[in-house]
Amino acid sequence: MEQASKMSRRCERCVLFIAALSLCAAAAARRFPTLEHLKSRADDKTQGAAVAELLRRLLGTRSAEFVVVVDGSLSDDSLDVCELRSTKNNKIVATGNTGVSVASGIYNYLKYFCNCHVSWSGDQVALPRPLPRLSGVLRINTQHRFRYYQNVCTASYSSVWWDWPRWEREIDWMALNGINLPLAFTGQEALWQEVYRALGLNQSEIEEFFAGPAFLAWNRMGNLFEFGGPLPQSWHVNQLTLQFKILERMRSFGMIPVLPAFSGNIPRGILRLHPEANVTRLGPWAHFNCSYSCSYILDPRDPLFLRIGSLYLSQVIKQFGTNHIYNTDTFNEMLPPSSDPAYLSAVSRSVFASMTAADPQAIWLMQGWLFFSAASFWKPAQIQALLHGVPLGRMIVLDLFAETEPVFSYTESFYGQPFIWCMLQNFGGNSGLFGTVESINSGPFEALHFPNSTMVGVGMSPEGIEQNPAMYELMSELAWRKEPVNLVKWASLYAVRRYGTTRDSLITAWRLLFSSVYNCTVPHYRNHNHSPLVRRPSLHMNTDLWYNPANLFKAWKLLIEASPSLMSEETFRYDLVDVTREVLQVLTTSFYLDITDAFHKQKLPELLISAGVLIYDLLPELNRLLCSDRNFLLGKWLERAKSSAIDEEEAKLYDMNARNQLTLWGPSGEIQDYASKEWGGLMEDYYAQRWGLFVQTLVGCLHSGQPFKQDAFDQAVFQVEKGFIYNGRKYPTEPQGDTYEITRRIFLKYYPQALNTLKRLS
Ligand SMILES: *[C@@H]1O[C@H](CO)[C@@H](O)[C@H](O)[C@H]1NC(C)=O
Ligand SMILES: *[C@@H]1O[C@H](CO)[C@@H](O)[C@H](O)[C@H]1NC(C)=O
Ligand SMILES: *[C@@H]1O[C@H](CO)[C@@H](O)[C@H](O)[C@H]1NC(C)=O
Ligand SMILES: *[C@@H]1O[C@H](CO)[C@@H](O)[C@H](O)[C@H]1NC(C)=O
Ligand SMILES: *[C@@H]1O[C@H](CO)[C@@H](O)[C@H](O)[C@H]1NC(C)=O
Numbered sequence: 001m002e003q004a005s006k007m008s009r010r011c012e013r014c015v016l017f018i019a020a021l022s023l024c025a026a027a028a029a030r031r032f033p034t035l036e037h038l039k040s041r042a043d044d045k046t047q048g049a050a051v052a053e054l055l056r057r058l059l060g061t062r063s064a065e066f067v068v069v070v071d072g073s074l075s076d077d078s079l080d081v082c083e084l085r086s087t088k089n090n091k092i093v094a095t096g097n098t099g100v101s102v103a104s105g106i107y108n109y110l111k112y113f114c115n116c117h118v119s120w121s122g123d124q125v126a127l128p129r130p131l132p133r134l135s136g137v138l139r140i141n142t143q144h145r146f147r148y149y150q151n152v153c154t155a156s157y158s159s160v161w162w163d164w165p166r167w168e169r170e171i172d173w174m175a176l177n178g179i180n181l182p183l184a185f186t187g188q189e190a191l192w193q194e195v196y197r198a199l200g201l202n203q204s205e206i207e208e209f210f211a212g213p214a215f216l217a218w219n220r221m222g223n224l225f226e227f228g229g230p231l232p233q234s235w236h237v238n239q240l241t242l243q244f245k246i247l248e249r250m251r252s253f254g255m256i257p258v259l260p261a262f263s264g265n266i267p268r269g270i271l272r273l274h275p276e277a278n279v280t281r282l283g284p285w286a287h288f289n290c291s292y293s294c295s296y297i298l299d300p301r302d303p304l305f306l307r308i309g310s311l312y313l314s315q316v317i318k319q320f321g322t323n324h325i326y327n328t329d330t331f332n333e334m335l336p337p338s339s340d341p342a343y344l345s346a347v348s349r350s351v352f353a354s355m356t357a358a359d360p361q362a363i364w365l366m367q368g369w370l371f372f373s374a375a376s377f378w379k380p381a382q383i384q385a386l387l388h389g390v391p392l393g394r395m396i397v398l399d400l401f402a403e404t405e406p407v408f409s410y411t412e413s414f415y416g417q418p419f420i421w422c423m424l425q426n427f428g429g430n431s432g433l434f435g436t437v438e439s440i441n442s443g444p445f446e447a448l449h450f451p452n453s454t455m456v457g458v459g460m461s462p463e464g465i466e467q468n469p470a471m472y473e474l475m476s477e478l479a480w481r482k483e484p485v486n487l488v489k490w491a492s493l494y495a496v497r498r499y500g501t502t503r504d505s506l507i508t509a510w511r512l513l514f515s516s517v518y519n520c521t522v523p524h525y526r527n528h529n530h531s532p533l534v535r536r537p538s539l540h541m542n543t544d545l546w547y548n549p550a551n552l553f554k555a556w557k558l559l560i561e562a563s564p565s566l567m568s569e570e571t572f573r574y575d576l577v578d579v580t581r582e583v584l585q586v587l588t589t590s591f592y593l594d595i596t597d598a599f600h601k602q603k604l605p606e607l608l609i610s611a612g613v614l615i616y617d618l619l620p621e622l623n624r625l626l627c628s629d630r631n632f633l634l635g636k637w638l639e640r641a642k643s644s645a646i647d648e649e650e651a652k653l654y655d656m657n658a659r660n661q662l663t664l665w666g667p668s669g670e671i672q673d674y675a676s677k678e679w680g681g682l683m684e685d686y687y688a689q690r691w692g693l694f695v696q697t698l699v700g701c702l703h704s705g706q707p708f709k710q711d712a713f714d715q716a717v718f719q720v721e722k723g724f725i726y727n728g729r730k731y732p733t734e735p736q737g738d739t740y741e742i743t744r745r746i747f748l749k750y751y752p753q754a755l756n757t758l759k760r761l762s
Helices: 002-019 027-031 044-065 099-114 164-176 188-199 203-207 213-220 233-252 269-273 303-320 341-358 369-373 380-388 437-448 469-478 487-499 504-514 549-565 570-600 604-627 634-643 648-662 682-704 710-725 739-761
Strands: 066-070 081-086 092-096 117-119 122-124 138-141 146-149 279-281 296-298 325-327 363-367 395-399 419-423 455-460
Touching: 044 066, 044 099, 044 164, 044 233, 066 099, 081 099, 092 099, 099 117, 099 138, 099 164, 099 487, 117 164, 117 469, 117 487, 122 487, 122 570, 146 419, 164 233, 188 203, 188 233, 188 269, 188 303, 203 269, 213 648, 233 303, 269 296, 296 303, 303 341, 341 363, 341 380, 395 455, 419 437, 437 455, 437 469, 437 487, 455 469, 469 487, 487 504, 487 570, 504 549, 549 570, 549 739, 570 604, 570 682, 570 739, 604 682, 604 739, 634 648, 648 710, 682 710
Parallel strands: 066 092, 146 455, 325 363, 363 395, 395 419, 419 455
Antiparallel strands: 081 092, 081 138, 117 122, 279 296
């Protein structure tokens, strides 16, 4: 009780903090009347009901203390707004212009007045009783017309095996976090199959095109085909059913789902039907060879492009309905056949024409990734030509990795096309604490005030989700703020609501994390987990850190000390595991340096000592740690894959997809470990096995006086890696062991060692 009143006093102080949010319509949003029609089609009542049901799912009977009112006429400039007030009988009335506005307004109240928190790794929704009163009107509004969410890769790295309950939960999270422009890519192959059949392809020609579920994102982008396939008919049926539910739910909140369109990427069979078509075969993608890569791309200027593109989009619209915005990417990580600006303009003009043929009001949403990933091709003339092939305001560009590599700033704001400033944050769904808090806190505001800015929104475009929940909560919240937040204060309040306690040591822990792992300021730093722990061992591994590990270790100590009374909070357990995991990842780097040092100096006893601790203690402890929390289980990922199957054969195919993506990523390790995960089971049977073989090989070399041969090691370790994919082992789907005991033991053993490594690592 005392705690609760203390927390609500703290809340009172937040009133001013929040009330500082004020109306400031972005001029850019108004400058594009072409985007006016991108709005929700659901009526006010439907949207209100959707929010009421969300609250029931989230708060149970306490949801009755919220009165939800959606009134579309509340905003006269298409910018979302929500007003909250207390009633005499202590209810909260939230009135907003869309369901999303109301949901995010309520979440703001829940966060800052009730100390609540909703995340991928647990909720903290113990509401104070009675609900804290609002003394006046709390107005939450945004200057960003659009809040975009997802990356085309998220569908493969994170949501590939999701069922409806998981989707439902995610869409709730989107609404609470104010997302109104989500990608809705599920089930698109089912429609492609119909279109290909209508065009005259037979079944084997279709099957040799679609990749397996875990690789569909790159099949859609024209990077690869067939690998991990063929897609079973049951897959199409399930995905289509899911997509109908996803779209209905998104729209019921007033969101604007983005649907897929045609990029020119075609099955080879089209060449049989249309030998006259102007088709280019691209070069190989990443380290693939042409057996699964080297896609066939139909020239957008070919009349067949218009035919296929509009046929597909008509089918999409017929089946899914539309909110008039479509995504497609023509040259994602692939070079166009010509750099002639006239050609590039013709390409985008044709792609857009194939959209408007099916929907005269179409808006093309394009990822701006290509301008960054192939920067030597995309010079100003090329970028401008591609962007100006489409009338100004009929396209929205995603500045996909704006926190690190913004493109708007050197393209005069995409040469007049509207854009969305996106935080990418994560590659491959990798585990690992990471963030660029300073950049995301200032970037969107700078972009908005950029001369002649065409910014129309902010977004989040992570390749994979379900890590670093703090970064996504911060980024979402910034969309509703007029100016950057005080990060230290924000981190403090985050700690309070994440754990439901105002304990100072936890606040300090989060401040330490914000000033270390979450404060990456290294220019051009690409957050791929390149820690030796999750990479194939060699004598030349990247051991850089972007932060001072001393702060991480201090935060660890504080979490460990707080743990006795907090283990029942899932959010706390998750963070305790995650921070301990991060510490052990850092220590692995330190052991790796010791091992290679000893090897170079030919000191066998030293090598054996360091390697012995790593192989026989640290890695097994790390595996036990991960196995003790439901959020870090390989077994869950595999089980989800399996439950997408209707028979043994499908189950086997999905199992291979699920395991290969995490490890080899390709038949022969083409982009190996790109999607690494520090998960219980995977740690034991993949990463630790690999380290075991490495150490064994080094010891053998010292014994025999032979040098270490990377090629020979790679061949041997490939067998270990492949062995994991086909080991047939079932991994636990429920946590095992006591996280508290395990973390304590690890702390007692490794904390002194962690402090010792500081000189070496910083
Ligand atoms: C599909 O067409 C190709 C090319 O004509 C042919 O080789 C293949 O056997 C056909 N497959 C089926 C299932 O009809
Ligand atoms: C086919 O496209 C290429 C460029 O991709 C172009 O150079 C060529 O003229 C086109 N051929 C025809 C027949 O349209
Ligand atoms: C902004 O737009 C105005 C009017 O088109 C133009 O005169 C000015 O040069 C632009 N400023 C910049 C920095 O591009
Ligand atoms: C992040 O690091 C920079 C210096 O690299 C520093 O100026 C800034 O205050 C730090 N931010 C936080 C939140 O600690
Ligand atoms: C291409 O890659 C596949 C899969 O790794 C391999 O089996 C095949 O031998 C390779 N083909 C060529 C021509 O290198």
